[in-house]
Amino acid sequence: MGSKMxxxxxxxxxxxxxxxxGDKWTLLVIRDLVLGKRRYQEFxxxxxxxxxxxxxxxxKKLEATGLVTRRAYQRNPARYEYLLTEKGEGLKPVLEAIxxxxxxxxxxxxxxxxxxxxxxx
Amino acid sequence: MGSKMxxxxxxxxxxxxxxxxGDKWTLLVIRDLVLGKRRYQEFxxxxxxxxxxxxxxxxKKLEATGLVTRRAYQRNPARYEYLLTEKGEGLKPVLEAIxxxxxxxxxxxxxxxxxxxxxxx
DNA sequence: TCAGTCACTTGCATTTCGAAAGTTATAGTA
DNA sequence: TACTATAACTTTCGAAATGCAAGTGACTGA
Numbered sequence: 001m002g003s004k005m006x007x008x009x010x011x012x013x014x015x016x017x018x019x020x021x022g023d024k025w026t027l028l029v030i031r032d033l034v035l036g037k038r039r040y041q042e043f044x045x046x047x048x049x050x051x052x053x054x055x056x057x058x059x060k061k062l063e064a065t066g067l068v069t070r071r072a073y074q075r076n077p078a079r080y081e082y083l084l085t086e087k088g089e090g091l092k093p094v095l096e097a098i099x100x101x102x103x104x105x106x107x108x109x110x111x112x113x114x115x116x117x118x119x120x121x
Numbered sequence: 122m123g124s125k126m127x128x129x130x131x132x133x134x135x136x137x138x139x140x141x142x143g144d145k146w147t148l149l150v151i152r153d154l155v156l157g158k159r160r161y162q163e164f165x166x167x168x169x170x171x172x173x174x175x176x177x178x179x180x181k182k183l184e185a186t187g188l189v190t191r192r193a194y195q196r197n198p199a200r201y202e203y204l205l206t207e208k209g210e211g212l213k214p215v216l217e218a219i220x221x222x223x224x225x226x227x228x229x230x231x232x233x234x235x236x237x238x239x240x241x242x
Numbered sequence: 243t244c245a246g247t248c249a250c251t252t253g254c255a256t257t258t259c260g261a262a263a264g265t266t267a268t269a270g271t272a
Numbered sequence: 273t274a275c276t277a278t279a280a281c282t283t284t285c286g287a288a289a290t291g292c293a294a295g296t297g298a299c300t301g302a
Contacts, residue, residue, distance in 0.1 A: 010168040013223025013230040014152050014216060023259095024143040031135050040280050047131040051260050056281060077267040079279060087226055094218040095135060101211055102134025109134040144289090161249050172291050177250060198298040200248065 020065050025050055027098075029058050030084070030091055033068065036115045038081040062088070141186050146171055148219075150179050151205070151212055154189065157236045159202040183209070 009015050021027055028050065032043050043055050050058075059082055062068040067088035073081045099111055130136050142148055149171065153164050164176050171179075180203055183189040188209035194202045220232055 007227075007230070009170075011230050012149075012152070012168070012233050013220045013227060015149060015169055016227040016230050017219050017223040018145050018148060022143070022145040022148070024139050025259095027139060027143070028133075028136060031133070041278090047133070048136055049130075051262085052281065053283080054260065057259095077269090077279075079268095080281095090222055090225065094215070094222055097215040097218040098138050099134045101215055102138040104211065105208055106128075106134060106137040109128070109132050109137055112133050146290095162247090172293095173250065174252080174292090175290070178289095198248075198300090201250095 020061070020067075025054055026058050026062065027095070029055065029062065030067070030088065031095060031112070033082065033084045033088065034092060034095060035112055038083060040080075042115070067091070141182070141188075146175055147179050147183065148216070150176065150183065151188070151209065152216060152233070154203065154205045154209065155213060155216060156233055159204060160200075163236070188212075 007016060008019050021030075025048075028046070028048055029043060032046055037043055037046075040052075040055070044050060044052060059068065059070070063070055063082075066085055068082050069085055070080050070082055072078050103109055103111070128137060129140050142151075146169075149167070149169055150164060153167055158164055158167075161173075161176070165171060165173060180189065180191070184191055184203075187206055189203050190206055191201050191203055193199050224230055224232070
């Protein structure tokens with residue numbers, strides 16, 4: 001019933017990607033996840049200095065759209081970390097293409113290195 | 122004198138790309154240009170229905186960042202059209218990667234066809 | 243003279259963003 | 273028993289961005 005899909009703006013794949021990733025912060029959170037970051041403080045300590053309310057909002061939305069999963073890594077008090085899903089990992093080629101273009105046209109920019117994430121306790 | 126480059130947020134290429142392309146409309150204007158659109162009305166008639174003030178703003182910014190050039194295609198009255206620069210054309214692989222990921226994860230989306238642009242007079 | 247076209251600009255209400263401060267629940271230390 | 277620190281958020285509120293509707297200027301063609 002009601003077989004016609006409803007897209008927010010159009011049936012263009014680019015448009016639909018922009019509806020979830022089209023802002024100045026979301027893709028940076030994904031970048032951090034790709035680099036190996038998992039925890040709240042790791043994200044807030046990136047040089048772009050994302051505000052904590054923006055980070056919380058973006059993580060919530062990324063979880064809602066299935067790009068990220070949240071899981072507790074300890075109890076008492078409960079502490080959570082975030083991991084990319086396969087769908088989220090699938091964005092790597094997009095990030096790669098952006099890095100290639102970005103490095104070409106913004107002289108002095110440089111790909112960030114992977115981070116060794118904090119150890120479990 | 123002051124040899125250190127100043128980046129708005131960080132020296133990450135992704136960050137710097139997001140500073141110019143990180144919103145819900147800019148990349149759609151670029152998509153339209155890649156598809157062959159050149160004129161104001163062609164952009165406003167895309168299915169996402171960009172508002173004319175947003176379009177004017179984005180075209181201005183794209184020109185300022187060297188992704189697009191504006192040129193008159195007639196006088197009396199002066200009428201302008203917009204074309205991608207080489208820098209702008211360089212974004213095609215980014216759009217491609219987005220389309221590939223988007224088509225996979227948003228079922229029902231489909232790449233838009235090139236348009237035959239209006240003829241000169 | 244008058245409607246139509248094109249590339250915009252202007253006004254204004256609504257929405258989203260973002261910096262700073264606050265909250266909750268613990269562990270560790272004196 | 274207090275006190276300090278840590279981690280993961282939430283709240284507040286002014287500022288900026290968005291988006292709808294209407295307006296503008298310079299023409300062309302009927």
